[in-house]
Amino acid sequence: MQKRFLSLLLCLLVSAPSWAGDTPNYAALSISSALSKGANAVVRVEETTFTVNSPKSATERIKRVVTILNEEGKGFAQLVVPYDKLNKVDYIKGTLYDMFGKKAGTLKASDIKDYSNTSDFSLYEDNRVKVAGVAHSTYPYTIEYEYQTTSNNMLFYTQWAPLGGEKLAVEKATFQVIMPAGMPLRYHEQLVLDKASVKQDGSQQVYQWQVKDLAPVEREPFGPAFSELVPLVRTAPANFEVQGYAGTLETWKSFGEWQNKLNLGRDLIPEATKAQVLALVKDLRTPEEKVKAIYQFMQNKTRYVSIQLGIGGWQPFEASMVDSKGYGDCKALSNYTKALLEVAGIKSHYALIYAGDDNRPVLKDFPNSQFNHVVVCVPMPKDSIWLECTSQMADAGYTGSSTGDRYSLLITPEGGKLVSTPTFKAFDNIQKRTVQVKLNAQGSGVGEALTNYTGMQHEERNGVLQHYNPEEQLKWLYKNTKIPAFEIKTYNLEKVKNAPIVKEKLQLELPRLASVSGKRLFITPNLMNRWSSAPAVNENRKHEVIWPMSFHDVDSVEYEIPAGYKAESMPQPVKITTAFGEYQAQVQMKGTKLIYVRQLTMHKGRHKAEQYKELVNFLKQVSRADQQQVVLAAETT
Known part of the structure; x- marks a missing residue:
């Protein structure tokens, strides 16, 4: 039946009139199988034109036609256009086509919703978003959008990424940037086969890029981020202006000079607060002690509230306002902290950074x-x-997963300077655990587990301490304690003051600690830290292998075995060393005690694609070693 329908559909497509002479052919079956295979949606045409009018303003017009192949692709049918005080939406148009490419509807004003785009943590923002979509339940179908925006925020030029998501293909996409006389375009190309073509059109310079027939790009396990795998053109100004603040972006130094203009005169501290700061540090001997004391003073006096309005997205509030109100966003609180340190004679720098676990790399050049x-x-x-x-609650000097191991732009008096934040090695991120277990002849037991989490390994539990009440903490511990069967009788989580360390203590009931078979007990000595999976081997690995985090785990488990039992079978010691990390584990009897010690060290890094098999084999070996069992047998008399 399905084959007959497809054959009929193909005949209709071949024999049908071109419904409207000039109507483009958006029939779904005209998409090549090379593009539709593995895709949920296919961009048929995308035309992006970014026109810079002056250092103060620009317009962007986008026409986008996308065929939605199935339910999983319907997210690509929705248009989302953000705007704010400095960026406005001039118009949005839309047309719906059925599977044959015949017009089936038009975007109405009621199909365009307008929402606040304010962050949960913000007190007030002028960020809003227009969301457009035409409902259609029969797949495949095609949606065409055309819209235009005008920007008065020329710090940012547009970025072109024709493959805007996974399981998306592109038939054809073009990107054009039109620059006025005397204004050069700065751009950076990534994985673009056809480099920019540049031509003169009257007094304007026109830059153009084009791509065709882009099949879906699939990420691989432990591979690069999707944004690294697709064609991308970034553009940026040489000269720009935002609400009267002019600057240049040709060097990091000049970018910092522009930020200095925004910060100028906003570091004045009231005399009463100055006196408090001087009294706070007068008996402290070292600069480090003074920094920590002033940092804690700021933390106790303020709270984080984001207010983003116009140039306020880049310009901090005055330090005096933060001092009186007791709140501010990251810019305002950093500017305030810098001003407090200045009172104590300590030099510091306001520093721009990309924060987040994804650790997006900065393009240095x-x-x-x-x-x-x-x-x-x-x-x-x-x-x-x-x-x-x-x-x-943060500790002075700790950057962690949010701001560690990346570039930051220091805003010095001389301008911007790109520097690295601290890099975390394996022994900066430690989980060290000791467990005491008492096992009985019925296979159950009780235990006490003491664990110290340091560096990045402390962050999750520190967040639990900060944001969860005791009942929620207990639920979280049940969900994140990796024991096959257990009950938590009591627990304690404690953050070590002035250090990135959380201490955890668990009193455990272990009802199925060992399997019983006749006179034997079968026990897996690795109680709480078993590596349970490894990705599949891919003989045709294409991309680099990325291990995302360095860490060092140590687990020591001591079992008091039942009277009258002895070890009948124990695994041999295991030691594995690879480019990705090291593993070792051993178990031994000491009198009536069964002692298990395991260490796993992993190193953050990027490796060649052909080393993927080595990683898979290593993780499989670790998983097997973690599941090994000890057999205890009752002695016969």
Whole structure:
């Protein structure tokens, strides 16, 4: 039946008139199988034209036609256009086509919804978003959008990414940037086969890129981020202006000079607060002690509230306002902290950074605004102290997964300077656990587990302590304690003061600790830290292998075995060393005690595609070793 329908459909497509002479052919079956295979949607045409009018404004017009092949692709049928005080939406148009490419509907005003795009943590933002979509339940279908925006925020030029998501294919897409006389375009190309063509059109310079027949790109396990795998053109200004603040972006230094203009005169501290700061530090001996004391003073006095309006997205509130109101966003709190340190004679820098677990890399050779956050950097003779000013609980100097191991732009008096934040090695991120277990002849037992989590390994539990009540903490522990069967009798989580460490103590009931078979007990000595999976082997691996985090785990488990039992069978010691990490485990009897010790060290890094098999084999070996059992047998008399 399905074959007959497809044959009929194909005949209709071949013999049908071109319904409207000039109507483009958006019939779904005209898509090549090379593009539709593995795709949920296919972009038929995308035309992006970015026209820079002056250093103060630009317009962008986008026409996009996408065929939605199935239910999983319906997200590509929705148009989302953000706007704010500096960016407005001029118009949005839309047309719906059925599977034959025949017009089936038009986007109406009621199909365009307008929502606030304010962050949960913001007190007020002017960010809004228009969301457009035409309902259609029969697949495949095609939606065509055309819209235009006008921007007065020329710090940012547009970024072109024709493959805008996974399981998306592209038939044809073009990108055109039109620059006025005397204004050069700066751009950075990634995985673009056809480089920019540049032509003169009257007084304007026109830059153009084009791609055709892009099949879906699939990520691989432990592979690069999707954004690294697709064609991408980033553009940026040489000269720009935002609400009267002019600057240049040709160097990191000049970017910092522009930020200095925004910050100028916003670091004044009231005299009463100055006196408090001086009294706070007068008996402290070292600069490090003074920094920590002032940081804690700021944390106790303020809270994080985001207010983003116009130029306020990049310009901090005055330090005096933060001092009186007791709140501010990352820019305002960092500016305030810097001003407090200045009172004590301590030099520091306002620092732009891209914060987040994804650790998006900064393009060092392409200066532009690649940042979403602000912190403070305090230079010291040996190591700088980095201060996260939005958290009342963060430890001075700890950057962690949010701001560690990446580039930051220091805003110095001379301008911007790109520097690295601290890198975390395996022994900076430690989980060290000791467990005492008492096992009985029925296979059940009780135990006490003491674990110290350090560095990045402490962050999750520190978040649990900060944001969850005791009942929620207990639920979280049940969900995240990796024992086949257990009951938590009591627990305690404790954050170590002024250090990125959380201590965890669990009193455990272990009802099925060992399997019983006649006179034998079968026990897996690795109680709480078993590696349980490995990705599939891919003989045709295409992309680099990325291990995302360095860490070091140590588990020591001591079992008191039942009287009258002895070890009948024990696994041999295991030691494995690879480019990705090291593993070792051993179990031995010491009198009536069964002692198990396991260590796993993993190193963050990028490796060649052909090393993927080595990683898979390593993880499989670790998983097998973690599941090995000890057989205890009752002694016969």
